[in-house]
Amino acid sequence: MxxxxxxxxxxxxxxxxxxxxxxxxxxxxxxxxxxxxxxxxxxxxxxxxxxxxxxxxxxxxLINAHNHFYGLYARGLALTRPMSNFHEILQYLWWALDKSLDEAAVYYNALVPAIASIKHGVTTVIDHHASPNAIDGSLDQIEAAMAQVGLRGILCYEVSDRDGKAVRQAGLQENERYIQKCRAARGADPAHLFDGLVGLHASFTVDDETLASAAALCQSLERGVHIHVQEDWVDNDLSEERYGHGPLARLYKHNLLGPRTICAHVIHSDDVDLRLLEHTQTNVTHQPQSNMNNAVGRADIFHMREKGILVGLGTDGMTPDIKAETRTGYLLHKYALHNSNVGWQEWHDILLHNNPTIVRRLTGQxxxxxxxxxxxxxxxxxxxxxxxxxxxxxxxxxxxxxxxxxxxxxxxxxxxxxxxxVVLGVDEAEIAAASRACAAKVWERFQQQ
Ligand SMILES: [Zn+2]
Missing domain, CATH: 2.30.40.10 (Urease, subunit C, domain 1)
Incomplete structure (x- = not known):
């Protein structure tokens, strides 16, 4: 039309x-x-x-440059164990929740926030997904949910070693399959709504063999990785302890940094790390609300900008509303630095220039x-x-x-x-009811772990 x-x-x-x-x-x-x-x-x-x-x-x-749709089913969830640090938040909440997802849950917990994203003026979401017990075709489920409401997306499956080699392999294959599918569709239609990246969880959860496999995929498929980097000190400490290098040094060594890669967070970095990001023109995303929620620290986005690093903005599944994320980030840095003059044009550029630049770098669109x-x-x-x-x-x-x-x-x-x-072509109340039924089963499995 x-x-x-x-x-x-x-x-x-x-x-x-x-x-x-x-x-x-x-x-x-x-x-x-x-x-x-x-x-x-x-x-x-x-x-x-x-x-x-x-x-x-x-x-x-607007564009949400780092998100996890599956975070929806944490809403109202009764936790089974107390969590005193970031590693425990991953182990007792997120890694238990993602193991509880089945195929139907993957679909509904993408569809509900896809609708909400559109209502908040978001037209592209770059998502990072994990469901270790429902990997094959999981990105198709997310795509189907987004396509139902017409939302643009760049998807990936979050590969890690935490559930063993077979699960790791299935994750790599899901990324490969999905990227190939998107490449074929893009060839026929340059406006195609979907594309893929090679998803990795974080440096401290992937060994060198996994990084080498991801690098081979990136090279053959002409894509980058989407990975959490230095979100908490645990990433730096365990990467050094287990693999002898910090997270960014490892990614650089495996040729995984570059203009098609997204490193989410980058909070606990030094100048050597930042030089690697700048030198390789790697994209960084900032998620201020999630960082505050997990009490993991404040990314020095101003220093990154001075160093010539492209910083975008995501919501990390905290909210579908990237506008609210922007204002929260704008206020967080003023508050933390006790400086009312810090950050103005930076936020404009992050949301309205850098996020679109990231999409262009990843998809050419x-x-x-x-x-x-x-x-x-x-x-x-x-x-x-x-x-x-x-x-x-x-x-x-x-x-x-x-x-x-x-x-x-x-x-x-x-x-x-x-x-x-009104988001067209969907009955929100009906979808929410189906989602609640699905979430109840997910919660039951969560409680049994
Ligand atoms: Zn994240």
């Missing part, structure tokens, strides 16, 4: 940023065809379906701007600026206004996937 979006204030997110009024956006198939004077485009494109923005703000869709030739991923927000809105002050309007404004309409690949605040 071809659409002409009219009656909007457009934040283009071009460099330099522009705010356009009296202009319309023409979408042909999955792509932005033109941005120009409304009267002219209406005349030229009379056969396009008009979508009246009713004076709202139109901006590029142009997202994150309202510009002809870009994919038509965009959101209409119930925000009517009460003060002048310009290309220069757009970030102030985002951080203190747009962040709280309801998202009304979402387009992904040119398709309207939410309109009048």
């Amino acid at each position: 071809n659409t002409l979006i009219t009656n909007v204030q457009i934040i283009t997110q071009e460099t330099p940023n522009r705010v356009l009024t009296g202009q319309a956006v023409a979408i042909e198939g999955a792509w932005i065809k033109a941005v120009g004077p409304e009267a002219e485009l209406r005349q030229q494109l009379a056969d396009f379906t008009v979508l009246d923005g009713r004076g709202r703000v139109l901006m590029p869709g 142009p997202v994150g701007q309202i510009t002809p030739g870009f994919l038509a991923d965009m959101i209409l927000v119930d925000y009517y600026p009460p003060t002048p809105l310009t290309g220069e002050n757009g970030w102030g309007h985002f951080l203190y206004g747009l962040v709280d404004a309801p998202v009304d309409t979402v387009l992904i690949n040119g398709r309207v996937v939410m309109q009048n605040k």
Whole structure:
């Protein structure tokens, strides 16, 4: 379908940023065809379906650069053991929960947050998945859930050695199978919604043989890895103790760093680590709410930026709302550093420039701007600026206004996937009921471990 979006204030997110009024956006198939004077485009494109923005703000869709959909089933879960540090949080909560997932659970705990992501204006999610007792086809289940609501995704299966060699092998195969499937689909359609990475849990849970296997996959499939790095000191300490090198030195040694790799967290790093990231142009993602929740420390994103490292933002499964994550991160660093002047443009760049750059590096797809030739991923927000809105002050309007404004309409690949605040084609109450039934069984298995 071809659409002409009219009656909007457009934040283009071009460099330099522009705010356009009296202009319309023409979408042909999955792509932005033109941005120009409304009267002219209406005349030229009379056969396009008009979508009246009713004076709202139109901006590029948002991206969540590190997420775990399966974290949904921790909501309301009764814990079986006390957890006093990060390693125990992994052992007693996350590694027990992911072992309790079956195929149906993988599907529902992706579908519910996929719907929520769209409601918060997120149009792409980069997910990191684990379900050691339901590995084969698990990424297809997540893809099916996301495709049902039209959400774009970059998926991977989190390989580790924690459940033995057979499980590790199955994880590697799932990544390989899924990436090959996405490559074939992308070959037929450059706007294809899905792509894959080679997922690894963290340095301290993968031996050198696993890293070598992952590196071979990355080389043959032309992809990078998606891995947690230095989230807690345990990653540094156990990597040194077991394998003789720190996490980033190990990844570098195995040729796993680069512009197609995502290292999530990077909290406990030194300048040698940062040099490796900068030298290899590796992507880093920051997850402030999760870091506070696990009390693992504060990533020095300002230092990383000074060193020339591209830092994006994810939610780590804490929330589907990347807007809320952004403001929390913005406040966290001011609070922690006792400095009200720290961080402004950095946050704009992290969310609205670096996250789209990460997607482009991983998939080659142009997202994150309202510009002809870009994919038509965009959101209409119930925000009517009460003060002048310009290309220069757009970030102030985002951080203190747009962040709280309801998202009304979402387009992904040119398709309207939410309109009048309703995600199309799904019955949310029915899906939530099916999810609850599924979660009850998952919780039962969790309690038995
Ligand atoms: Zn994570």
